[in-house]
Amino acid sequence: MSRIRGAVAALAMLLAPSLAPAQTAAPTAAPAVSDNVVRLGVLTDVSGPYADFSGPGSMVAARMAAEDQGGRVLGKPIEVVGGDHQNKPDVGAALARRWIDTDRVDMIIDMPNSAVALAVQQVGRERNRIIINTSAASTELTGRQCSPVGFHWVLDSYALTSGITRAVMAQGGRSWYYLTVDYEGGYAQERGSEAVVNAEGGRVLGRARHPLNTGDFSSFLLQAQSSRAQVVALANAGTDTVNAVKQAGEFALTRQGQRLVGFFVNITDIKSLGLETAQGVVSVDAWYWDQNEESRAFARRFAERHRGVMPTQYQAGVYSGVRHWLKAIEAAGTDEAMAVAAKMRELPVDDVFARGGRVRADGRHVHDVHLVEVKKPGESTGPWDLYRILSTVPGDQAFRPLAEGGCPLVQP
Missing domain, CATH: 3.40.50.2300 (Response regulator)
Known part of the structure; x- marks a missing residue:
């Protein structure tokens, strides 16, 4: 259609x-x-x-x-x-x-x-x-x-970013560059991840803000590439994420040693990208249809x-x-x-x-959330067989502690 x-x-x-x-x-x-x-x-x-x-x-x-x-x-x-x-x-x-x-x-x-x-x-x-x-x-x-x-x-941005940031840092991703959609949702993802990077002794080498619904990411990706950060993190969603991943492939970011991480990734994004392009991407998902x-x-x-x-x-x-x-x-x-x-x-x-x-x-x-990895093309058995669940994170660990949010409804 x-x-x-x-x-x-x-x-x-x-x-x-x-x-x-x-x-x-x-x-x-x-x-x-x-x-x-x-x-x-x-x-x-x-x-x-x-x-x-x-x-x-x-x-x-x-x-x-x-x-x-x-x-x-x-x-x-x-x-x-x-x-x-x-x-x-x-x-x-x-x-x-x-x-x-x-x-x-x-x-x-x-x-x-x-x-x-x-x-x-x-x-x-x-x-x-x-x-x-x-x-x-x-x-x-x-x-x-x-x-x-x-x-x-x-x-939320805490659950989307904290777990995956820790996992990538444990695998050697110590320096980060953020490609962030220019409104509160993107800022929140960036803040959540950066807090973990700083707490774990990593470094943030830069950030670029892009407008919502961007078609051309070339200038932003060139900045990320020139930063030489080990990890380029996409703090965006929807078609912005899809376009950024596609164009990152054209710039050969991953082939040159940088790792691409998507915070707000959905199965519809992976379906649009195709497994050949998206294979190996690690993300967080609250619910997967094939559980x-x-x-x-x-x-x-x-x-x-x-x-x-x-x-x-x-x-x-x-x-x-x-x-x-x-x-x-x-x-x-x-x-x-x-x-x-x-x-x-x-x-x-x-x-x-x-x-x-x-x-x-x-x-x-x-509620519980899952750390997922996009399958390789040869591992998929059907058009929507896209993820492998790597681990399940209990809700008490996945979300920000109640006392840290600053909600006026919460009694001190």
């Missing part, structure tokens, strides 16, 4: 009718559900650089979660709406306000792009609505800008609805976040945000995404 047709199809899906229209709700006064409908909004990147790992696929995942709840909660229908934040914080915040004030949306989820996520979380705080960030990276979401109704579900029978069954259902594409960790995270929110509504007996938020922090997270997960006081969902 071409990019244009993909965007049109995505928009069509986002505007598709909800799972159950409000007029079908049975009249019952017992549960305290606003408007007799439970509404959630998937705020995402429909056709920009992050559309492949979140985007329309996140909408698919949210609908699957609502369906698996039976399409109703507390006897009321669940509606799913979607919108495109265009990677602009003002656009995302304005759409969030309209959804809450006019359309009576009870929860907003996804938000790839940390600047958008931080802006939307502030809207949720002001208007008392649940915000679940699944695709953003900034640890500020559970740090100084944490919210009593805000949650961070999948990975077990349950994950494979979920992935097949998802792929049937999403052009044969397997779900990314962030799309699986949307499914998990929606399911947990709906379970919290059931437990609270209402969709009122503060009551639901309390239940979300109280209940364990047990679903296809995470077993034995838990939600801390700062809103951080703590």
Whole structure:
């Protein structure tokens, strides 16, 4: 499918009718559900650089979660709406306000792009609505800008960068150069890795900042090459990561002895690059479709609805976040945000995404993550057989300690 047709199809899906229209709700006064409908909004990147790992696929995942709840909660229908934040914080915040004030949306989820996520979380705080960030990276979401109704579900810059930086340094990568997308999500990845490099006695030889959605990385890669750093780290995501890896191959960075590390890598990126180009890349992944029978069954259902594409960790995270929110509504007996938020922090997270997960006081969902390596072409047995899981990192080790985040909700 071409990019244009993909965007049109995505928009069509986002505007598709909800799972159950409000007029079908049975009249019952017992549960305290606003408007007799439970509404959630998937705020995402429909056709920009992050559309492949979140985007329309996140909408698919949210609908699957609502369906698996039976399409109703507390006897009321669940509606799913979607919108495109265009990677602009003002656009995302304005759409969030309209959804809450006019359309009576009870929860907003996804938000790839940390600047958008931080802006939307502030809207949720002001208007008392649940915000679940699944695709953003900034640890500020559970740090100084944490919210009593805000949650961070999948990975963050600490989990994305600390483990892989330590692993690469242990293998001899002592000097680093950062190629960083010029907004908060990229800065957060760079900060997280640099803290480990400094703590482990390594050296940072330089950094370059590139605009979001960059097509030509040649000048940035030349700077990285001339630094003679042992490791060139990509603190970006989506098509930026794909373009940087492709062009790094053209500049022969790895053949000349430099190692290329991607912090925010997804299976959709590897699929786009191909195993011949991406083989050997080490990254961190919160969830992989080929982990077990349950994950494979979920992935097949998802792929049937999403052009044969397997779900990314962030799309699986949307499914998990929606399911947990709906379970919290059931437990609270209402969709009122503060009551639901309390239940979300109280209940364990047990679903296809995470077993034995838990939600801390700062809103951080703590779960195991995996260190993965991209397979060589000869090792792959199918079109989506892309990763080898090297090790599993327990959640308590993968995420920043609660006391170090600076969240005002955390008691000293």
